[in-house]
Every structure is written in C-alpha cells, then in structure tokens.
Amino acid sequence: MVTRLYTHPIYLEHLMPAGHPERPDRLRALERALEDETFDRLDRQLAPMGDPETVLYAHPQHYLDNIRSLIPSEGLARIDGDTTVSPKSLDAALTAVGAANAAVDDVFAGRADNVFVASRPPGHHAEKVTAMGFCLFNNAAIAARHAQKAHGVERVAIVDWDVHHGNGTQDIFYDDPSVLYCSTHQMPLYPGTGAKSETGAGNIVNAPLDPGTGSETFRDAFTSRVLPSIDSFQPDLIIISAGFDAHRLDPLAEINLVEDDFDWATAELMDRAGRFSNNRLVSLLEGGYDLEGLAFSAAAHIARLMKG
Numbered sequence: 001m002v003t004r005l006y007t008h009p010i011y012l013e014h015l016m017p018a019g020h021p022e023r024p025d026r027l028r029a030l031e032r033a034l035e036d037e038t039f040d041r042l043d044r045q046l047a048p049m050g051d052p053e054t055v056l057y058a059h060p061q062h063y064l065d066n067i068r069s070l071i072p073s074e075g076l077a078r079i080d081g082d083t084t085v086s087p088k089s090l091d092a093a094l095t096a097v098g099a100a101n102a103a104v105d106d107v108f109a110g111r112a113d114n115v116f117v118a119s120r121p122p123g124h125h126a127e128k129v130t131a132m133g134f135c136l137f138n139n140a141a142i143a144a145r146h147a148q149k150a151h152g153v154e155r156v157a158i159v160d161w162d163v164h165h166g167n168g169t170q171d172i173f174y175d176d177p178s179v180l181y182c183s184t185h186q187m188p189l190y191p192g193t194g195a196k197s198e199t200g201a202g203n204i205v206n207a208p209l210d211p212g213t214g215s216e217t218f219r220d221a222f223t224s225r226v227l228p229s230i231d232s233f234q235p236d237l238i239i240i241s242a243g244f245d246a247h248r249l250d251p252l253a254e255i256n257l258v259e260d261d262f263d264w265a266t267a268e269l270m271d272r273a274g275r276f277s278n279n280r281l282v283s284l285l286e287g288g289y290d291l292e293g294l295a296f297s298a299a300a301h302i303a304r305l306m307k308g
C-alpha cells in the first residue's frame with residue numbers, strides 16, 4: 001500500500017491553557033514514534049491550507065465568521081469550558097481541513113491508497129453551529145462532503161473509534177443518508193450523545209461501550225454493529241475519525257484498548273475499503289491524550305495502513 005502522511009508545524013501553534021490535554025506535545029510524541037524505520041516508506045507531505053469555502057460544506061457562513069472573530073491577536077480566547085483559540089488557531093484549523101480534503105483528493109487521484117492526517121485541532125465534536133470539545137471545524141464531515149462534491153461519489157462511511165461520541169459528525173449528517181456514521185464510544189461520557197436509539201435517517205449507528213470495556217467487548221461491538229453496517233452500505237470512501245483515547249492509559253476515559261486493537265480495527269476497515277472503495281481510506285486524527293498511548297496506537301494504525 002502507498003500510505004501518505006500529512007502534517008504541518010502550524011498545528012503546533014494552536015495553543016491551549018497550561019495543563020490542557022489537547023496540547024501540541026501530542027503531535028510531537030507521534031512524530032517521534034514515526035521516526036522508527038518501519039515508517040521510512042511513508043510518503044510524508046506538508047499539509048496544505050484549506051479553502052475557507054470548503055468549511056461551508058459542514059458549517060454556515062456565520063459560524064465561520066464567528067470563529068474568525070474570536071481569534072485573539074495575542075494570548076488565548078475561550079470559546080467554551082474546554083475549547084480555546086490562540087492567534088494561529090484559525091490557520092491551524094484551516095490546515096487541518098485542507099489536509100483532510102487533500103487526502104480525499106489523493107486517494108481518488110491514485111496518489112495514495114490511504115492517507116493519515118496528523119493534525120490539530122480535532123473535529124468530531126464540532127456541530128453545524130457549535131464549536132466544542134476542543135474542536136473548531138468538523139474535518140471528517142467536510143472531507144466527506146468534499147468527496148461527494150469534487151469526486152462525484154455517492155456514499156461515504158465515517159467510522160469514529162474515538163472514545164468520545166462524535167456528536168458533531170452525527171449532527172451534520174443526521175438527516176443525510178448518503179453518509180453513514182458509525183461510532184464506538186464510552187457511555188456515559190462527554191458529550192452525552194451516542195445512544196443506540198439515535199439512528200438519524202437510518203445512517204447513524206452508535207455502539208456505546210460501558211466504562212471498563214476491554215479489547216474483546218470492543219471487537220464484539222465493532223464486529224456486530226459497525227462492520228455489518230459498512231457491508232450493507234458499500235461506501236465509495238471510508239473516513240476514520242481516528243481518536244486513540246480509548247487506549248487503557250488515556251486519562252479522559254475508562255476504556256482499556258491496547259495498540260493491537262487499533263491494528264485489528266484498521267485491518268478490518270482496510271478489508272472493507274478493498275472490497276467496496278478500491279482501497280480508498282482516509283484517516284484523521286481526533287483525540288488521544290496519553291502521549292505514549294496515543295503515539296504507539298497511532299503508529300500501530302499507520303503501520304497497518306502501510307502493510308495492508
């Protein structure tokens with residue numbers, strides 16, 4: 001497999017208050033893990049800045065204008081209890097969008113079989129008109145719509161294994177059956193959404209997990225709820241909202257996954273990408289707040305993307 005990696009130094013300039021878990025060191029830790037020779041073949045690319053017009057695929061103009069108006073010229077500005085912006089945050093967020101869209105373009109142009117985007121800020125909590133949970137723009141949702149608009153595909157599946165429910169992605173596609181949204185997440189946990197009963201237009205598949213869930217139960221949920229939904233949907237593209245905060249070391253949740261679980265889930269999704277979407281798979285970093293858990297889980301995920 002040809003696997004491309006997008007990242008950019010601007011992602012390190014999206015700053016947070018001291019002690020905030022969603023910190024630039026997350027990407028530094030991942031970068032160190034990717035220095036291993038396993039990753040010599042990775043096609044490393046500098047992420048491009050996204051066109052602000054593409055933000056409007058998932059959010060209205062007034063929302064983009066509002067985010068822009070909240071960016072401080074110095075210091076930090078708080079959007080909600082845990083979502084903060086600094087002077088370079090808009091550039092970082094637009095570059096996260098740009099990399100997600102470029103990744104979609106790459107897999108459709110055949111420049112790569114699959115792509116991992118190591119970006120900040122994350123996106124899956126950003127609803128149509130609400131920035132929250134460390135997220136400004138919903139990168140996965142924008143990339144899905146970009147695939148439909150720029151590449152003419154019908155069906156996009158977004159699989160979200162971040163330990164938190166992707167309320168934003170669910171909100172954006174709740175009445176849009178052209179996008180399948182499948183999520184495994186701890187419940188109860190922030191943001192509180194993600195019950196099995198939330199099914200949208202039949203395109204929302206939530207697989208909530210009890211605190212304390214380990215590998216076996218996670219794999220059962222993935223096998224019994226996520227994978228059959230993908231099989232019947234037959235997506236033209238698979239996008240992963242790849243958070244690594246379901247790792248056992250993560251300080252924000254109580255799910256006990258290990259690196260091998262992310263390797264396994266990646267392989268399962270690559271199998272579906274091979275069957276339905278000519279291997280096209282785009283994976284976007286979401287959460288993951290223990291530096292070691294994040295770095296080694298993401299490395300296992302990327303190594304599997306390269307291996308096939």
Ligand SMILES: [Zn+2]
Pocket residue numbers: 162163164243245286287288
């Ligand atoms: Zn998360």
